[in-house]
Amino acid sequence: MSLSDPVPPGRLPAPQLVVRSQPADGVADRLMDHLPDEGGLAWVRRGDGHVGWGVAARLDVAGSNRFAQAQSWWQELVGHAVIRDEVGVPGSGLLCFGSFGFTDDDPSELVVPEVIVGRRGSTTWVTTISPASSLAAPPSLTTHEPDPVGLVAFADGSRSGTEWSGIVADAVSRITTGALDKVVLARDLIALAEKPIDLRWPLRRLAAAYPNCWTFSVDGLIGATPELLVRREKGLITSRVLAGTIRRTGDDAHDLALAASLARSSKDLEEHEYAVRSVADALKPHCKSMNVPETPFVLHLPNVMHLASDVAGVAANGASALGLAAALHPSAAICGTPTDTARDLIGKIEGMSRGRFSGPVGWMDAGGDGEWCIALRCGQADPADPTRMRIFAGAGIVAGSDPEAELAETIAKLVPMRDALGD
Numbered sequence: 001m002s003l004s005d006p007v008p009p010g011r012l013p014a015p016q017l018v019v020r021s022q023p024a025d026g027v028a029d030r031l032m033d034h035l036p037d038e039g040g041l042a043w044v045r046r047g048d049g050h051v052g053w054g055v056a057a058r059l060d061v062a063g064s065n066r067f068a069q070a071q072s073w074w075q076e077l078v079g080h081a082v083i084r085d086e087v088g089v090p091g092s093g094l095l096c097f098g099s100f101g102f103t104d105d106d107p108s109e110l111v112v113p114e115v116i117v118g119r120r121g122s123t124t125w126v127t128t129i130s131p132a133s134s135l136a137a138p139p140s141l142t143t144h145e146p147d148p149v150g151l152v153a154f155a156d157g158s159r160s161g162t163e164w165s166g167i168v169a170d171a172v173s174r175i176t177t178g179a180l181d182k183v184v185l186a187r188d189l190i191a192l193a194e195k196p197i198d199l200r201w202p203l204r205r206l207a208a209a210y211p212n213c214w215t216f217s218v219d220g221l222i223g224a225t226p227e228l229l230v231r232r233e234k235g236l237i238t239s240r241v242l243a244g245t246i247r248r249t250g251d252d253a254h255d256l257a258l259a260a261s262l263a264r265s266s267k268d269l270e271e272h273e274y275a276v277r278s279v280a281d282a283l284k285p286h287c288k289s290m291n292v293p294e295t296p297f298v299l300h301l302p303n304v305m306h307l308a309s310d311v312a313g314v315a316a317n318g319a320s321a322l323g324l325a326a327a328l329h330p331s332a333a334i335c336g337t338p339t340d341t342a343r344d345l346i347g348k349i350e351g352m353s354r355g356r357f358s359g360p361v362g363w364m365d366a367g368g369d370g371e372w373c374i375a376l377r378c379g380q381a382d383p384a385d386p387t388r389m390r391i392f393a394g395a396g397i398v399a400g401s402d403p404e405a406e407l408a409e410t411i412a413k414l415v416p417m418r419d420a421l422g423d
């Protein structure tokens with residue numbers, strides 16, 4: 001799919017927008033400090049990124065052609081927009097935030113905010129986006145303090161830990177019989193807060209504790225993910241593939257020894273290889289040349305370490321960042337190998353709806369450049385009860401998996417959201 005593909009029938013109309021990006025002083029060190037109490041959008045890594053609020057345009061979409069529909073809607077919106085970008089860096093000008101469901105049936109959306117505040121290195125800017133009929137002036141930038149969420153309790157979600165281990169054991173026996181090579185199984189917990197959860201509270205803590213992750217907020221889905229599904233920037237395509245995990249202990253010397261054992265673990269290397277292969281195969285048709293590392297490195301995060309491979313390529317066609325994300329989803333880092341068998345097995349035995357967890361989350365600009373990560377280490381606010389949030393974690397299961405060790409791995413992967421909510 002590219003920006004020049006025809007618009008499929010059934011697309012939703014996109015409004016005509018006027019967009020202006022201007023350099024701005026007074027942007028806070030923490031972009032998220034500008035977020036208002038509701039409806040904030042965020043994409044921040046190492047202090048750079050953009051936050052937005054208000055809704056200038058929005059697409060809600062589901063179904064097997066959701067990526068194509070979203071692409072067409074965006075293409076039409078871009079085609080009608082009048083854009084004056086006085087900043088000219090990735091992220092300035094017109095952009096949308098988006099989040100896609102793991103399955104075809106889960107809800108997906110693109111949101112174009114009314115205001116975006118951005119930073120890239122020493123460049124800071126504000127973008128205003130308004131209907132052609134009512135031009136908006138740049139807002140005066142204010143900062144806000146989030147409200148603490150009070151005490152938080154965590155309860156089993158769709159399955160208890162013991163039940164989930166049983167599901168993993170079932171998956172291992174299916175893998176052993178040769179039905180499939182790998183499946184990624186997830187579980188959820190329910191966070192119950194004393195007060196309504198001000199999403200800026202966990203967001204700020206995630207960004208501070210996990211600066212090397214992408215901290216995001218899109219329509220009630222918040223998290224800090226370490227996995228870049230795809231970035232397209234000026235003809236360069238990159239992806240950070242993660243699979244294979246070990247918990248950190250907090251003792252640096254011990255963690256270094258654990259990192260070395262992770263790098264040698266045949267179970268984790270196998271799990272990782274499936275994920276790298278799925279990404280390389282999906283990107284190949286879109287790249288003129290590609291670099292796929294032969295050996296992963298160990299990515300150190302505060303709670304876990306992962307086997308990681310940075311895949312890079314030169315774009316061979318006009319496929320947008322979203323088009324590439326569509327080609328990559330669901331990668332074997334969150335689904336399995338073979339893809340269809342793993343996806344069917346997840347639907348059959350996982351016992352919960354993932355919603356937008358493990359789907360692509362990110363942003364895209366008017367030229368189709370952008371970043372889409374995999375929504376991991378995240379939580380979904382409950383629209384019916386603001387004191388509740390579902391938090392998620394999964395683990396890649398291969399023939400050598402031990403159900404208890406996989407359960408422990410999910411516990412470690414839940415730490416960022418638990419800590420951010422104040423556990």
Ligand SMILES: C=C(O[C@H]1C=CC=C(C(=O)O)[C@@H]1O)C(=O)O
Nearest residue numbers: 242243244245333393394395396
């Ligand atoms: C499915 C998750 O992690 C994926 C990404 C990195 C490592 C993974 C693993 O080692 O199993 C998973 O493939 C999750 O964090 O919920």
